[in-house]
Structures are given as C-alpha cells and as structure tokens.
Amino acid sequence: MLGALAAMGCGPPSSRGVPSLDPDDIPAVEFEGLSPRSLRLKVVDKRDPRPDGSVETVEEVEATLAVLLKGANVNVVMDAKYELGVEIDYADELVPEDIADNCIQLLMSLSWRGRMLVQTQAAGCYEWRHLLGFYLGGDASRAYEQGLELALSKLDKDVGRATALVAEYEEARRGRPPL
Numbered sequence: 001m002l003g004a005l006a007a008m009g010c011g012p013p014s015s016r017g018v019p020s021l022d023p024d025d026i027p028a029v030e031f032e033g034l035s036p037r038s039l040r041l042k043v044v045d046k047r048d049p050r051p052d053g054s055v056e057t058v059e060e061v062e063a064t065l066a067v068l069l070k071g072a073n074v075n076v077v078m079d080a081k082y083e084l085g086v087e088i089d090y091a092d093e094l095v096p097e098d099i100a101d102n103c104i105q106l107l108m109s110l111s112w113r114g115r116m117l118v119q120t121q122a123a124g125c126y127e128w129r130h131l132l133g134f135y136l137g138g139d140a141s142r143a144y145e146q147g148l149e150l151a152l153s154k155l156d157k158d159v160g161r162a163t164a165l166v167a168e169y170e171e172a173r174r175g176r177p178p179l
Helices: 002-007 054-071 097-102 140-175
Strands: 038-045 082-090 103-112 115-125 135-137
Touching: 038 054, 054 082, 054 140, 103 140, 115 140
Parallel strands: 038 082
Antiparallel strands: 082 103, 103 115
16 A cells, blocks of 8 residues: 555655755856855754754855855855855745745845845745645755745845945045044
8 A cells, every 4th residue: 555655756755854955956056246255054944843954054054155155255254244144944824834844944144244144035845736636746955955045046046136235335434533
C-alpha cells in the first residue's frame, strides 16, 4: 500500500534539513550605486522553535551570499558602513496558512550605520503539492534558492536609490557648520 502511495506522489515530505546552496543557481546581483563597495553580512535564524541544523543553515546562507557579493565586487568586511541583514523565519505572512509550515521566509535589509534603508521579504517552500494534495517534490535547497533569488532581486533594484540618499545626507552634513 505504501509503495502504491509513493508511486502516486504521496510519499513522505521532502527533507527540511540544511540547504546545500550553489551560488551559480541564484542570479547575480549588482548592488549598483553601493559606495564604498563593502558591507557587513549578518544572517540570523529567527525561527522559534529553532529547527535542527539551524547553525549550519545560517553558515550556508552566509557563504552563498558572500560568493554572490564577491561576484558583484562587494567586499564583506566587519567595519563597513553598510550591513546586509537576513532573517530566516517561518513563512507565516507570505503564504497561505495551510502551507506555511512547508515554507521559509527571508527578511532582507540594507542598513547604513544602523539605520534601515531598504527592506524586502520573500518566501521559498520545501515542498509543492497538487491541488488534490499529491506531493510534487521540493527540498530545502530549492526553498532557500527561491527565497534568496526573490529577495535579492527586489533589494538589488532599490540599493542605488537608497545609497544615493546616503550620499546626499553625507554631503549635506559636510556643508553644515560644526556644532
């Protein structure tokens, strides 16, 4: 009986373990306008309860982002003025309630000296099901790739505008008389 169900696509849900990400599977970012071309990278798992493999998941996401940023000629350094923050959470807000436990949510932000400039969120799902409930596949890696791809593309569009505002602010401060 179980073999028949598995053959119909009703097998056990896919692994929700640690993703194994390939930066080549995620479209490149440009972060056009980011000046200087450096930032801090901070990835945090905000899921509660925290699943097994949380630390490894954070490390995998950080490593993947570091490669993508390097490809955009952005250096990841501890003393940068800008910070790219990523929060991993359960997708309670972005997907229908009946599938939320099968998805992750990524909240991604660009901050300058602790002030948030741009923020976006995206979701990726561990598994996909047919409307009749049949399991159609999926895995942890694909869930994170989907979430990262969407969040990065949204953020990438706004980086130039946000950093232009920072440049205007810094220029205006330089023109002010000292207090």
